[in-house]
Amino acid sequence: MDYAALSANLLLVSFIAYLVGTLFFGGAVKVSKTEKTYKDSMWGKIGIVVTIIGFVAQLGYFITRWIAAGHAPVSNMFEFTTAFSMMLVGSFILIFFIYKTPSLGLFALPIAIVIIAYASMFPREITPLIPALKSYWLTVHVITAALGESILAISAVAGLIYLAKNVDLTKKSKERFWLEAVMFTVVLVLGFVVSSTAFSLSGYEADFTYVDKNGKASEMTYNMPPLFGMSEYEQVTTDTMKPWFEMPAIVNAKTLTTFVWSLFTGIILYILIRLIFRRPIAALLQPFAKKANSQLMDEIGYRSVLIGFPVFTLGALIFAMIWAHEAWSRFWGWDPKEVWALITWLFYAAFLHLRLSQGWEGKKSAWLAVAGFVIIMFNLVAVNLIIAGLHSYA
Amino acid sequence: MSKIKCQCGHENPFGTVLCEKCGRPLTDEAQKSEMVDMRYEGSAxxxxxxxxxxxxxxxxxxxxxxxxxxxxxxxxxxxxxxxxxxxxxxxxxxxxxxxxxxxxxxxxxxxxxxxxxxxxxxxxxxxxxxxxxxxxxxxxxxxxxxxxxxxxxxxxTKQRTKRHPSFMKRQRIYGASNVSDPDESFNNAEKALKDLHYKVKVEDGAILAEKNRFGRWGPYVNHTGLIIFLLGVLMRGIPGFYVDETMWIREGETREIPGAPGYLLENVDFSVETYSKGEADEVFGEAIDNNGAIVSEFKSDVKLYKEKEGSLPGSSDVEFMKEYPIIVNKPLKFDGYSIFQMDYKTGELKTMTFSLMNKKTEQSVGEFTIDLNEPAKDYDLGNGTSIELMEYYADYDGIVDGQPSSKSPIPNNPAFIFNMKTPEHPDGEKSFVAIRQTLEVEPNDYEAKFLSAETRDASGLTIRKDKTLYILLLGGIVFMIGVIQGSYWQHRRIWIQKGSGSEMLIAAHTNKNWYTLKKDLDKVKEVATLPTYTDKQDKEAVIDTTEGETK
CATH class of the missing domain: 1.10.287 (Helix Hairpins)
Known part of the structure; x- marks a missing residue:
């Protein structure tokens, strides 16, 4: 059996199921007038069934890819990010059965969808393990860390609902600005997905030679029209555009080019949304958050941090240290990824202390939960792609 | 400082906010508030x-x-x-x-x-x-x-089952009203709480139902774990607790292990393996096409020796301990030390072979091979011909102050001064030979011509000993126990009390997860008629309950 192909198809099935699930949760929120109908809505029940089908399909993707590769599929950016989205949905399903809130699904599933789409922009082929990754700790450390992060992410989803419901969007305020900024960031990720897909469908390629920061001659292939050139670049493919600017050697001009194209596409998307609906995105979402009980969202936000924090500590710090000691001879080496895991941990420690003894509940707590998610995403995206360290396997 | 005596007769330490026994608010501030701060039970x-x-x-x-x-x-x-x-x-x-x-x-x-x-x-x-x-x-x-x-x-530990009504009234969850049969409600509630696995204490018309008190100690346990961890980190400064050394060892070499006195390591063979497309089947084919060769293994096959007891340091009186292939993720472990595969160099020169040529006839009169790490002084080619190695520069770096110089003992760029003794020249002809370079003081009849070289690999290893690891691990485990204890178990308490006449009071507190506490209360209310309670913090609850209770 061709497990690799089956695996790819299952992922597609789960992607579609999450899209459909989102619609049903939207329906659940839309049709319900009271808390009671909201909780017991038929739409919500179908929504969770579809979500579970999607989750099982994604679990199938994970298992078949594991069989095909012979190692846990968490060894590069695509695999890790996909696993993260799977666990996010898993955590949501768990929380749904405790609290029965369709709004949570309405916000959690789109985030999972965006994350899968983002993951798919990275090389998807099955890669054999380099020596440093050949250890059962790869499975143990990465899966536990991803699980912890995904449970923590649920708290950000609950926080987002809390804010979408409780921030007054009729008046100009800092809160309104930042809430819209969060929405804009999500659109930027979509911008990245749209521009990467468009250029990859068109088969765009431009080859360059350049001199890297250690003064060595290197080669680079752009998959997007090169806005920025690498240090001392020479064009190899001549029919492609000439970069507008040449960057110093420490800047990865290809990453910068991708970023600027994503930003550009994201801004256009955002303007289009604003033109079509004539309202900020946060205001578009507000009606869907209105049905959620604020106290419950606050509780879910707090509880998921309580549940996720120990799991994160175990996976991202303790297991990480044990493995680092086996593979790199030291349990802690201040590698950027390690430092950012510590920062995430410190941040949630501060969150818990503020909540417990300074009474930071409600909006403050919700903002912290969203900020925590931003830190997790920073560690996943920026630290891997910009601050290269030992963990840059992507 | 003086003690504070509560109306109930209990003497509280100075600074107490809520009486340790009955819970009466003792300070003006607490008496005025609608909800008291229960975080540390109002203790001093x-x-x-x-x-x-x-x-x-x-x-x-x-x-x-x-x-x-x-x-x-x-x-x-x-x-x-x-x-x-x-x-x-x-x-x-x-x-x-x-x-x-x-x-x-x-x-x-x-x-x-x-x-x-x-x-x-x-x-x-x-x-x-x-x-x-x-x-x-x-x-x-x-x-x-x-x-x-x-x-x-x-x-x-001092809390009393029966709390003063002023304490109950100031809880976040509180309700009071008249019920038809207080005694029946009381007994039903007691039973229901027991069924929910609460520890129930009854005293003088009052119930204290408590669950998971040990969860309250979680934060202190996890803090203890953190302190143990930090102490472990501090202890690395103590001599002998922590060793961190590196060594380069070439294939065929036996060296003393830095940081581990008395131990020697022999590097038998170093190898790098890559995934080949054929054996890695079609699954990895695409990845190998896209990325080029992908390394699958760095391996140093080593033998570990220990100096025999009583032998002088550096003596060859050693005993063989074990043979082990060190690969990444699988360090060699012995006596608290671990040796890790960290780095490698390939193609370091090991030997060079020369041929002694008669320049005129272009005939070789013999060959000789120099071990670049331990070069011999003389090489006898027979028939009265021999080579004397007068000077050797392992890493030749040009002429400094009229003298050839070597910048390191590693044979990266070997150079030699030969004295070639032949039957024609029994005293020898001198020649300076470096890679692609031969210098002669005066024209010679013979020259040493480079034939071939052998190379070998070197392994870069790291030697670690960390006696603090177990302390750190202990810290980590204690932290995890504490953080799980504090996060996954919530301390819940429910107070139910008969008031005057047919009035009943109900109050509840938890350190976290109020949602489940309220669910517990609702379960108790299903079997026992109890006052409706309100959650003073859930402002939207009024709407929810009125709408939600239309079953």
Missing amino acids: RRSQTYKKSVIDKIWNFFSSVKIGVSIIIAVLATSAIGTIFPQKFYVPVSGNDPSEYLEYYERLYGTVGKLYYQLGFYDMYNSWWFKVLIGMLGTSIIIASLDRVIPLYKSL
Whole structure:
């Protein structure tokens, strides 16, 4: 059996199921007038069934890819990010059965969808393990860390609902600005997905030679029209555009080019949304958050941090240290990824202390939960792609 | 300081807010409030009580959670700054020359890089201020925990089943009303709470149902774990607790292991393997096409020896211990030491073979091979012909002050001065030979001509011994136990009490997860008629319950 192909198809099935699930949760929120109908809505029940089908399909993707590769599929950016989205949905399903809130699904599933789409922009082929990754700790450390992060992410989803419901969007305020900024960031990720897909469908390629920061001659292939050139670049493919600017050697001009194209596409998307609906995105979402009980969202936000924090500590710090000691001879080496895991941990420690003894509940707590998610995403995206360290396997 | 005597007769320590026994509010502030702060049960905490002496002030500073959180944020921020540019230990600058570091940061990152260096951010995690912050964090953890855990323990063990109504009224969840049959409600509630696995105490018409009190100790247990961890880190400074050395060892060599006196290591063979497309089947084919060769294994096959007891250091009187293939993720372990595969060099010169040629006839009169690491002095080619190796420069670096010089003992660029003794020239002809270069003082009849070279690989190994690892692991385990204990179990208490006449009072408290506490209460209410309670913090609940109860 061709497990690799089956695996790819299952992922597609789960992607579609999450899209459909989102619609049903939207329906659940839309049709319900009271808390009671909201909780017991038929739409919500179908929504969770579809979500579970999607989750099982994604679990199938994970298992078949594991069989095909012979190692846990968490060894590069695509695999890790996909696993993260799977666990996010898993955590949501768990929380749904405790609290029965369709709004949570309405916000959690789109985030999972965006994350899968983002993951798919990275090389998807099955890669054999380099020596440093050949250890059962790869499975143990990465899966536990991803699980912890995904449970923590649920708290950000609950926080987002809390804010979408409780921030007054009729008046100009800092809160309104930042809430819209969060929405804009999500659109930027979509911008990245749209521009990467468009250029990859068109088969765009431009080859360059350049001199890297250690003064060595290197080669680079752009998959997007090169806005920025690498240090001392020479064009190899001549029919492609000439970069507008040449960057110093420490800047990865290809990453910068991708970023600027994503930003550009994201801004256009955002303007289009604003033109079509004539309202900020946060205001578009507000009606869907209105049905959620604020106290419950606050509780879910707090509880998921309580549940996720120990799991994160175990996976991202303790297991990480044990493995680092086996593979790199030291349990802690201040590698950027390690430092950012510590920062995430410190941040949630501060969150818990503020909540417990300074009474930071409600909006403050919700903002912290969203900020925590931003830190997790920073560690996943920026630290891997910009601050290269030992963990840059992507 | 004087004790505070409550109306119930209990003597509370000075500074108590809520009577340890009956819960009556004792301070003006608590009496006026609608909801009392239950975090530490209103007990007398040192930091809230004594504020005069210097020690009080230091104690109060470190026991404050606000200060604690500020320290956490400071550590967080400094750590983040340390990741902007690579840290000192990841920078490819050899030696410890500050100016070279400055030059490196300035060359790559410009003025900002220079500033980063000058502010000391390039070695953030070894800087004194970072260490001070960690020290403050540790102090804060200890003092803040002690300040809270002792009085909390005292008041939780002294709490009485029957609480004063003024205590109940000030709980977040509270309800009071007349019920038709208080005694029946009371008994049903007692049974229902027992069914929900609460520990139920009954006293004088009052119920205290309690669950998971041990969850309250979680934070203090996890803080203990953190302190053990930090102590473990401190202990690495003790001599003999921590060894961190590196060694380069060539194939065929046997060397003493730095940091592990009495042990020797022989490098039998070093090898690098890559995934070949054929054997890695079609699954990895695409990845190998896209990325080129992917390494599957770095391996040093080694033999470990130990010097026999009583033998002199450096003697060859050794006993064989074991043979082991060191690969990444599988270090060689012995006697508390671990040896890791970290680096490698391939193609280092091992031997060079020359042929002695008669320049005129272009005939070889013999060949000789020089071991570049332990070159012999004389090479006899027979028939009265021999070579004397007069000088050897392993890593020839040009002529300095009229003398050839070698910049290292590693044979990267070997050069030789030969004295070639032949029947024609019994005293020998001198010749300087380096790679692609032969110098003669006066024209010679013979020359040493390079034929071939053998190379070998070298393994870069790291030797570690860390006696603190078990302490760190213990710290980690204790932390995990504490954090799970505090996060996954919530301390819930429900007070039910018969008031005057047919009135009943109900109050409840939990340190977290109010949702489940309310669910528990609702379950009790299903079997026992009890007053409707309100959650003073859930403002939207009024709508929810009225709409939700239309079953």
